[in-house]
Amino acid sequence: MRSQLIDTQQQQQLSTMIPVRYRILLYLNIFLIIVDICINTFDEFLAPNTFGQLIIFIIQDVCIVLSITLLIVMVLTTYVAQAGLLCLLLRMFRFSIIVACFYLALCAVVQALILVERFQESTFITSAFLKPQVLALYVVQRTFSVLYYYGMKRAAYRLSDPHFYQSSKWLQNLWEKRRMAATGAAMHANSAAGSTSTALRCSCCEIL
Incomplete structure (x- = not known):
């Protein structure tokens, strides 16, 4: 009876700790998504010069890397991964991880093309988008960002499932x-x- 009571108390403590992980995961992912949305929307208005835009692009890339790192860490720290079912989790979240990595590569390419064009001029110009390859990649990156936001938010909500953090009948x-x-x-x-x-x-x- 005493051991059963201890197990019940431990399960109750675990169930009270899990919502904190939910909130931290959701809030961090939502915050990083909001930062990326703001940069994608206002980067041309926030940058006073080329160096300012370089700093903004670095912040955007750091946010994407942090988002990917957060997702991987949360996957690795689940009870399911520690129980030896890491391959199952990677299959479940491979869509979000692949989309995030591809989006990071797209952002890096677009940012490099824009900065190369603007560093060649002494003043901050907007003629970088006159080149068709820059404009095409810019449109693709902005369009693909919607899929990135969906994938990261979907992964955050799926990781909020209590089955990932404790032993259950599903496991x-x-x-x-x-x-x-x-x-x-x-x-x-x-x-x-x-x-x-x-x-x-x-x-x-x-x-x-």
Whole structure:
């Protein structure tokens, strides 16, 4: 009875700690998304000169890197990952991770093209968008940002599921499926090895 009471108290303490993780994760992701939205919207108005725009672009890239790092850290610190099901989590959140990495690469390319054009001039110019390749990548980056916001917010809400942070029937079912799959694979390998050895024996008998 005492051990059951201790387990119940521990589960209650864990359940009270989980919402704090929810709020931290959601607030940080929402804050980083808002910063990126503001930079994408007002970077041409906030930058007083080329060096100012360089600083703004660095802030944007740092926010994206922090967002990706936060997502990976939260995935690695879940109970599911510590239980040995990291591959399952990576499959579940690979969309958000791939989209975020691709968006970071797009931002870096667009920022580099814009800064190269503007550093060649002594004054802050807007003619960088007159080049079709710069304008095309700029439009693609701004359009792809919507998918990035969706992916990161989706990952944040999915990581807010309590099943990721404590033992549950859902996790036990996953372990059972994994154990059955491993057992089936082992039985299949043994049967394949047995049939191969039988075939070799038959061929040897025929040769003799």
